[in-house]
Amino acid sequence: MNNFTINSTAELIDALRSRGDHRVRLCGGGSRHHAQTARPFDSVVIALAGMNRIQRLEPDDLTCSVEPGVPCAVLHEELAAKGLELGIDADGTIGGFLAADPVTAATTGAASARSALLGAEAVLGEGKAFKAGSRVVKSVAGFDVHKLLIGSRGLLFAATLLHLKLRPRPPAAIDFCTDVMEQEAASRRFIALRSLAPAPVRLSLLFDPSGCRITGRFAGRANWVATALRSNGVREAKLAAATPFDEHSGNERLAGLVPPTQVRHLLRALPVGAFARIHGNGRCEIDLPAKATDALLRAMPELFVVAAIIGGTAVRRGQGTPLDAGAVRLDQGLKQALDPQGVFV
């Protein structure tokens, strides 16, 4: 059995039903394979990149329905042409992005993968198609099974159609940064900027051996954006894209959650040679020498930080701070209930 590229729901169901004893690794465009756990040798890859149609785009309703293989760049372009946006820095394919729910530079109250996903059509590992949620901006009919897609890493079901909430594209946006600061000052500034109303739509505290900087983006009406820039003592700057993880650096990458008031404690706990990006929505990424990872993970619970390895050797990915035992039991129960044969790996 070879690897598959799927073009339709019917093909996906067919592939899942004819997989024999093989388990399945779902894949979007393949841009995040380096962040996944090791793929079992007996598994096949089903790529959903061929399901790449924007089925419905309703600018007046602020919703669209897209197949999972739609490249985010294409979607962003289509939406921008109509004065709309998703409001999240999605990259890769949209299905892959939602399933990975990677750390992005969003801030509190901003759109998130969770808020953007209104409903979905999907297929279970056994080949059974189902839907949950709705294509309208508001629905509480039934359980939100579709929300389980977010961050599920393709382990529960394969989404075949995604109903997304859109928002008007702000008329103006300016990226900004601060000067380099020491940790305490940067932490205070980060909290202050995060507490603005409206807050920057992107906000990040960047830590490297040279010190800390804060970057972000104000978006809205042109006059307000200009005023926000002036009144908050930051300067306009072109922001560099986040550095891709270098698999051969000997480092590991952690993704995690940190309350803003704990940021200064987390920064103090980082080992020499660590880099960190801490975002306004409480999410963070830390690159650090692999030999220092376990000690940091052990220290994190006392700092109220939750984190896991997302970059490094395949066997290490997915290891992290201990989770609540009850939550782990529910996670395992959901996997068992939705994928009882353990098809998706």
Added chain:
Amino acid sequence: MDAVLKSLIAIVGKHRAIVARDALLAWECDGFTVHKQLPLAVVAPETTEEVAALVRILHAGKVPFVPRGAGTCLSGGPTPMAPSVVIELARMNRVLQVAADDLYAVVQPGVVNLDLTTAVAHLGLHYAPDPSSQSVCTIGGNLAENSGGPHCFKYGMTNDHVLSAVVVLPDGSIAKLGSEAGPRAPHGFDLPAIFCGSEGTFGIATEITVRLCRDAEAVHTLLASFGDMPSACRAVSQIVGAGMVPAAIEILDQATIRAVEASIYRAGYPEDAAAVLLVELDGPVAVLEEETAEVRNFFAQNGALRIEAATSPTERKKLWRGRKGAFGAMGRLNTDLYVLDGVVPRTKLVEALNGIYAIGKKYAVVLTNVFHAGDGNLHPNISYDGRNVEEVARVLAAGREILQLCIDLGGSISGEHGIGTEKLEHMPMMYTEADLEVMARVRSVFNKDNLCNPDKVLPSRHGCAEVAKWPAMIARVLDGEGQS
């Protein structure tokens, strides 16, 4: 059962347990008064440990139980389907922590929605989801129902504001879902997202961490009256189409305006108007001035009969008075009120309203409309006499047809009230058997024995079973309607 009750009372004490039949009447239904069921008993715990102890006893005794907040739900969510013990959470009403710099608060489930905002107002913060019942409904109930409200057009539903929850699962074990910094750990599933909106069927949240929002610099509220409903809806489309995201966009129809103006909630709305449109903008002052001018312009372009604006809290309260009091005002129209809750794509609002008025006429019911126009969330309200069985049957049949219309227009049978008992038999109108079976699998993970708020949300395999629990005549009428 006596032994179970004794054990329950041993945990909470006699003063926090109710078993007398006449006293239990207050718990026989919520805001959906069509379906009533007297509970076996009511117990009122005050801590997570007490909730867990109660649930363990009920689980061991295989006694069904139903968690309940303020009972303001409009779909029968906290009304027992069969004789059950109600776990009343109103005494768990403490704000446990306010983390102003981290923008979150930890609350017990019985904290009243508006009380949380009041508690953090001095810090320039508020809790954004604001159901119409926010002065009495509880955060625990909001979490269970994934409640919305007028301001969720801009700020999102309850689900967008829940970071974590400590929950007592239906077997009495305790789990913490999510964390104060965010709902999903990088190596776990998004458990708060699936728990929120589970209508009390997945367990009982006993500590809830919610996101707080910084107050906007300024708030402008505008009210415009129109000679016809399509003009009001067109103005809404133009506002949203211009790229604005108002905090709230609400419409009241003429029947509602007249009910409000005849009540103690009188707000000075023009009674000759076919629709009143309420738009609230919030943000920096400089932005609001521009946006207010644009909104006024859209009102004028659509032939607004009268435009009023409010910028001070007192003036704003006056404009909102009629909207907030609309459901109360309808209490004057008859003894009972059936508040429906359907969603259509916003561009289908006019079509949906025309259909709803036609359905009202067909079934000869008194129908008023108040709705969240920005997100197409309709609340057709039917005033009726609940003692008149024939009228109740017509009301329910009209409700069913309205919800079918919402589905036909690409919408949903509930935007914010939930399924409860009210819409159990409507679920197959929106979802296939396969969809419902997958939802049932998820429920089984949390509530394997179906003891926690049993038989809600998902219809049983024999769909008529739920209906049959209603008065027999209503069931017959509904069966007839279902076949037509």
